[in-house]
Amino acid sequence: MIVMTVVGSGMAQLEEATIILGTQGRARRAYSRAINHTGDIVRNEAGSxxxxxxxxxxxxxxxAYRISGERSKPDTLTYxxxxxxxxxxxxxFKARETKKGVSAAPRNARRVFASTFMKAGWWPKRVGKPNWNKQVFIRSGDGYKYNIARNNPHGAKRVRLKTNFRKVKSGVFVPQEMVQGLAGEAWRKGAQRLQPRVEHEVRAMTKGIVG
Structure with a gap:
């Protein structure tokens, strides 16, 4: 499991909200609403x-960000x-077959993966196999061997070995990508929006009395 935690220095503001709203329970409700509102927006941005x-x-x-998330509650204040x-x-990754191999663009860097394929048959009459589900494959275990008769060593026959296919992977792991690069930065910047949203929720709960 990879965990990324964004922690703000909001305890002083929580105490202030408690004084304004009268009870810590009301303050925690305001905080929880602010956390969920901000978290939902940032989660969308991080997904993009x-x-x-x-x-x-x-x-x-x-x-990817909706697999098993947990929204904030007043007693947890955790998103x-x-x-x-x-x-x-x-x-x-926008894979398409070419004569030299499948062209695909993991991390938006398009290149040809030599000897890979998505269809069967000879060029140019390649056909897609429904049960292949548009997967990209590469051959493994391909080749030839010679069968030599015990009493006739000069009568060897070349026999093709069974060919196996394996799916080709991209090298991209979603849990790692979620906490780095543009996605990780979206969460770090998103945390800066929390305080203004808390203030909005406090104003809403006091019906605009507190500015």
Whole structure:
């Protein structure tokens, strides 16, 4: 698990809100609303940033931050986002097959992955296989061997070995990307918006009496 915690120096402000609102319970409700409002906005922005830095579709970047998050409550004042998953398959990075191999753009850097493929058949009549699900593959275990008869060593026959395919990965891990680069920066900058939102919630709870 990779954890990124953004901590503000808000205790003094919480005490001030308690004095203004009358009870710590009301102050904590104001804080919790502010944390959730700010967290929801920043989570969306971080999701877009995640897509921008990894090359994943925007919907995928935003979905990454909704896997098993936890919104703030007055007793926790904690907003948690979490991500999971291993090495992402290359097919998700705008993959397309060329004669030299599959062209894809992990981290928005398009290149050709030599000897990889997405379709079957001979060029130019390549066909997609429905059960391959547009995955990118590379051959493994390919080659030839010779069968030599015990009583006829000169009558060797070349036999093709069974060919196995394996999926090609991108080297991009979502949990790592969530806490670095543009995505990590979105959370750090987002934390700066919390104080103004707390002030907004205090004003709302006092019906504008407190400026």
């Amino acid at each position: 940033a995640l897509s921008a830095q990894t090359g994943l579709p925007k919907r995928t970047g935003k979905k 948690v986002v979490s991500g999971q998953g291993g090495d992402i398959a290359l097919k998700y």
